[in-house]
Structure formats: C-alpha cells, structure tokens
Amino acid sequence: MATVTPELPQFLAEDRNKLLSAAQTIRRLEGELATLRQERDDAKEHADTLERQVEALNSTGSLRHIQYLDEALTRERAETVALRTEVIELREALDQCRASRSNADGARSDVVRTSESDGHEVAVLRSTIADLTESLERERALSKCAADMLNREYVANLTADHKREVAGLRAALLEAREQLDGTRRLLAAHGVARRGSAGAAVFKY
Incomplete structure (x- = not known):
C-alpha cells in the first residue's frame, strides 16, 4: 500500500x-x-x-513627367543659389562704397553737402538687398515644400510661379546694380574714387 x-x-x-x-x-x-x-x-x-x-x-507617363519636374526644380534651386551669390557680391560692393564714402569725410564741402543724397541711395540699395534676401529665403522654403509635396498639378503651378519670381529677382538685381553704379559715379564726380590696388582712397581737389 x-x-x-x-x-x-x-x-x-x-x-x-x-x-x-x-x-x-x-x-x-x-x-x-x-x-x-x-x-x-x-x-x-x-x-x-x-x-x-x-x-x-x-x-x-505621369511618373516620367514628375521626374522631369523634379529635375526642373533642381535646376531652379541651382539658379537660386547663383542669385544668392550675386547678392553677397552686391553686399561686398556696397561695403566698399560705404568705405569710400567714409574716407571722403575730409574732402571738399560739396561732397559733404551731397552725403545725404548718397546716404539715401545707399539706403535704397540696402532695402533692395534686404528684399532680395527675403525673396530668396522664401524661394528656398517654396522649393522645399514643392519637393515634399511632389505631384503634377502642384509642381507645374509652382514651377511657373517660381520662374516668374526668379525673373523678377534678376530684374531687381540688375536695377540694384545700376543704382550702385550711379552712386559710384556720383562719388567719382565729387572727387572720391574707389580704392586702388594699394588699398588707399584717391581724392581730387
């Protein structure tokens, strides 16, 4: 058991x-x-x-069309970068103009009397450069948005708007350059020349 x-x-x-x-x-x-x-x-x-x-x-064929639009956007971005480089060069030229005007403080009295007019033109140039920079930043944001939301109708409309805005930027840039050249000619007419190769300002009395 x-x-x-x-x-x-x-x-x-x-x-x-x-x-x-x-x-x-x-x-x-x-x-x-x-x-x-x-x-x-x-x-x-x-x-x-x-x-x-x-x-x-x-x-x-829609996929091929989207690829084509993507390549077009890439080219437009490259143009935007080139425009930004031109704006930087324009800023450097503006700095040189301001330096030349600063060195002309001891020149003839008529140069002093025209300094307010020159300052107004420089202010206009600075405002134009600021507008160009703002437009470029906005264009970068639009390009990124287009890349994130890539579709045929949206990208087609955005590309057309982008080209028009780029054309406007180029026209504004040319106008700014013409204004800068006019300022330089005005300074030269009053005896103030740009810096020479030795870095010294040249005056006429």
Missing part, C-alpha cells in the same frame, strides 16, 4: 500554477502571432497597392 507524503498536495499546487502560467503565456503569444500575421497581410496589401500605382503611373 502506497504512502502519501504531506508534500504531495503542495507539489501538485505548484505544478498547477506553472501550467496556468504557461497557458497564459501561450494565449498571449498566440495573440501576438495573430497581430503579426495581420500586419504582414496589411503590408503585403499596401505593397501590392503601391506596385499597381507605379504601374499605372508608368503606363500614363
């Missing part, structure tokens, strides 16, 4: 708890597996949808 030890009921209880814990773990893993399978099916369906869309774009 078998002898039942006192530890047997406790052992059975511990074993039962382990089985219950294992069953809960299995149910949790089954739920995670079902979620992963659903995500896999959704991803496959999304990939199939994208593939169909690409095939549709290829068949209608």
Whole structure:
C-alpha cells in the first residue's frame, strides 16, 4: 500500500500554477502571432497597392513627367543659389562704397553737402538687398515644400510661379546694380574714387 507524503498536495499546487502560467503565456503569444500575421497581410496589401500605382503611373507617363519636374526644380534651386551669390557680391560692393564714402569725410564741402543724397541711395540699395534676401529665403522654403509635396498639378503651378519670381529677382538685381553704379559715379564726380590696388582712397581737389 502506497504512502502519501504531506508534500504531495503542495507539489501538485505548484505544478498547477506553472501550467496556468504557461497557458497564459501561450494565449498571449498566440495573440501576438495573430497581430503579426495581420500586419504582414496589411503590408503585403499596401505593397501590392503601391506596385499597381507605379504601374499605372508608368503606363500614363505621369511618373516620367514628375521626374522631369523634379529635375526642373533642381535646376531652379541651382539658379537660386547663383542669385544668392550675386547678392553677397552686391553686399561686398556696397561695403566698399560705404568705405569710400567714409574716407571722403575730409574732402571738399560739396561732397559733404551731397552725403545725404548718397546716404539715401545707399539706403535704397540696402532695402533692395534686404528684399532680395527675403525673396530668396522664401524661394528656398517654396522649393522645399514643392519637393515634399511632389505631384503634377502642384509642381507645374509652382514651377511657373517660381520662374516668374526668379525673373523678377534678376530684374531687381540688375536695377540694384545700376543704382550702385550711379552712386559710384556720383562719388567719382565729387572727387572720391574707389580704392586702388594699394588699398588707399584717391581724392581730387
């Protein structure tokens, strides 16, 4: 006749708890597996949808058109960078003009009388440069927005607006250069020349 030890009921209880814990773990893993399978099916369906869309774009030529517009935007960005470089050069020329005007403080009295007019022209140039810089910054933001939201109708309209604004920037830049040349001629007419190669200002009395 078998002898039942006192530890047997406790052992059975511990074993039962382990089985219950294992069953809960299995149910949790089954739920995670079902979620992963659903995500896999959704991803496959999304990939199939994208593939169909690409095939549709290829068949209608829209994808090639979008690529062409993207290349056009890249060229426009390069032109924007070139315009920014021209603005920097114009600022340097303006600084040289201001330095020449500063060195002319001891020149003839008629140069002093025309300094207010010169200062107004310089202020106009500075305002023009500020407007150009603001337009360039706005153009950079528009170009980035166009790259992020690339589609045929939006990009086509943006490209047309961009070209018109670039043309306006170029016209404004030419006008600013003409104003700067006029200021230099005015200073030269009053005996103030630009700095020579040795870096010294030249005066006429």
